[in-house]
Amino acid sequence: MEDSPRSQTPGTINARIAPVTGLNLLSRQEVSRLRDASVGGLHHLLKRCALAVLTGGAGNDDPRAMFDRYPDFDIRVVQQDRGIKLELVAAPGHAFVDGRIIRGVNEQLFAVVRDIVYVATQIEEGRFRLDDSEGITNAVFEILRHAGVLKPDVDPNLVTCWGGHAIGREEYDYTKRVGYELGLRGLDICTGCGPGAMKGPMKGATIGHAKQRRRNNRYIGITEPGIIATESPNPIVNNLVIMPDIEKRLEAFVRTAHAIIVFPGGVGTAEEILYLLGILLHPKNAGAPFPLVFTGPRSSAAYFEQIDQFLRLALGDEVAKRYQILVEDPVAVARAVSRGIQQVREDRIRDQDAFFFNWGLQIPYALQQPFVPSHENMARLDLDPSRPPHELAADLRRAFSGIVAGNVKEEGIRRIEQHGPFDLAGDPAIMRALDALLAAFVAQRRMKLPGTQYQPCYQIRPRTAGHS
Numbered sequence: 001m002e003d004s005p006r007s008q009t010p011g012t013i014n015a016r017i018a019p020v021t022g023l024n025l026l027s028r029q030e031v032s033r034l035r036d037a038s039v040g041g042l043h044h045l046l047k048r049c050a051l052a053v054l055t056g057g058a059g060n061d062d063p064r065a066m067f068d069r070y071p072d073f074d075i076r077v078v079q080q081d082r083g084i085k086l087e088l089v090a091a092p093g094h095a096f097v098d099g100r101i102i103r104g105v106n107e108q109l110f111a112v113v114r115d116i117v118y119v120a121t122q123i124e125e126g127r128f129r130l131d132d133s134e135g136i137t138n139a140v141f142e143i144l145r146h147a148g149v150l151k152p153d154v155d156p157n158l159v160t161c162w163g164g165h166a167i168g169r170e171e172y173d174y175t176k177r178v179g180y181e182l183g184l185r186g187l188d189i190c191t192g193c194g195p196g197a198m199k200g201p202m203k204g205a206t207i208g209h210a211k212q213r214r215r216n217n218r219y220i221g222i223t224e225p226g227i228i229a230t231e232s233p234n235p236i237v238n239n240l241v242i243m244p245d246i247e248k249r250l251e252a253f254v255r256t257a258h259a260i261i262v263f264p265g266g267v268g269t270a271e272e273i274l275y276l277l278g279i280l281l282h283p284k285n286a287g288a289p290f291p292l293v294f295t296g297p298r299s300s301a302a303y304f305e306q307i308d309q310f311l312r313l314a315l316g317d318e319v320a321k322r323y324q325i326l327v328e329d330p331v332a333v334a335r336a337v338s339r340g341i342q343q344v345r346e347d348r349i350r351d352q353d354a355f356f357f358n359w360g361l362q363i364p365y366a367l368q369q370p371f372v373p374s375h376e377n378m379a380r381l382d383l384d385p386s387r388p389p390h391e392l393a394a395d396l397r398r399a400f401s402g403i404v405a406g407n408v409k410e411e412g413i414r415r416i417e418q419h420g421p422f423d424l425a426g427d428p429a430i431m432r433a434l435d436a437l438l439a440a441f442v443a444q445r446r447m448k449l450p451g452t453q454y455q456p457c458y459q460i461r462p463r464t465a466g467h468s
Helices: 028-035 043-055 064-069 103-124 133-146 169-184 200-211 246-256 267-280 298-315 317-322 330-351 375-379 389-408 410-419 428-443
Strands: 012-017 074-080 083-092 158-162 188-191 219-223 239-242 259-262 292-296 324-327 422-426 458-462
Touching (some): 028 074, 028 103, 043 074, 043 083, 043 103, 083 103, 103 133, 103 239, 133 246, 158 169, 158 246, 169 188, 169 200, 169 292, 169 298, 169 330, 200 219, 219 246, 259 330, 267 298, 267 317, 267 389, 292 298, 292 330, 298 317, 298 324, 375 422, 389 458, 422 428, 428 458
Parallel strands (some): 158 188, 158 259, 188 219, 219 239, 259 292, 292 324, 422 458
Antiparallel strands (some): 012 083, 074 083
């Protein structure tokens, strides 16, 4: 399916590849946009996402290191009579076997092209209405539908798994054990597509699915351009989707999932938890069934105790009714999820809601608006416990989102280098709890990959009376 590769520098390959499935046609205008390297063009975005796919989890939290390692890499879209091809220049050699690109890598590369083109053209043509909540939800739906994620003829069975991309071996092996139990019960897996807790459940599920002789399994990976360079798609993902930003990525997880499992992680995982709780704590979602399980090996018990304590202090003890904590018990996790999904199925039937997309869940507009983690926006966050819990959860989510950006996103890293750490201020009790939680993440090496020394991109202080 590809022209004979031409070797370049050691460890890299030049090749021209055709799609093995899916996308095959683009308009001349779309090809032109993908070739355009000017401001507003799509070439740099295509290049960054494509290289992330080709590196396949290089294991570095600095997105700039990817281009440092492959400085000559480039990708060009070639329009031909029989369809499009991708011309790869100085591509990582490990994406090829005996000179031919790995099929899964090929599929993910063309998924990148598909989503970048679709999102850009739909937004520019005004087909996505992004100025209200309903319009944003419709945009999320359209992107997922275009990517082939939504399956109307499948009973509820999709479990989203969240957790860190840089977890240790014991925690990683535990995610595989949970995935195996999910696979035995015929459940499909959706994750953020990267390594660690995003790969382990998929890897375990493949064995469970194989034992049950189950075919047409779904291993969905949902990412966004700002994070893909540090969480490159793992090879098990067979349906990669690139959402335009973190907020639409998070909404895609929640709208498509029938249950969510949270494994140990760092600030990104805390952001995901707070996003979901900001939804589930909304009064309009009070009766909505949504299975949520926190789990890890016995050695991770303290991690979940810290998360639980922080959530209770900031959002009130009622928040704990929205999740279960199950430690060192993959079978119990899978059974709890299966029971919860059955409740979801019954609820959707009663309300005549779709199995494949949770239209009925109320997601506040504040959680859908893209948050730009500038120093000014981080300093303006209102971290006050007198606010309704779902509103406070939304601002806490933004705080963690900013820390993620300062840690691993290219633009966020530049902001920290130029202007110093973010300033986070708020209620003294919440600030002390937040500081303790983040310090624990650092001590447990959950902020960076092992072997690196973490430099905080934030400073935390209590907000004094009268200061706003």
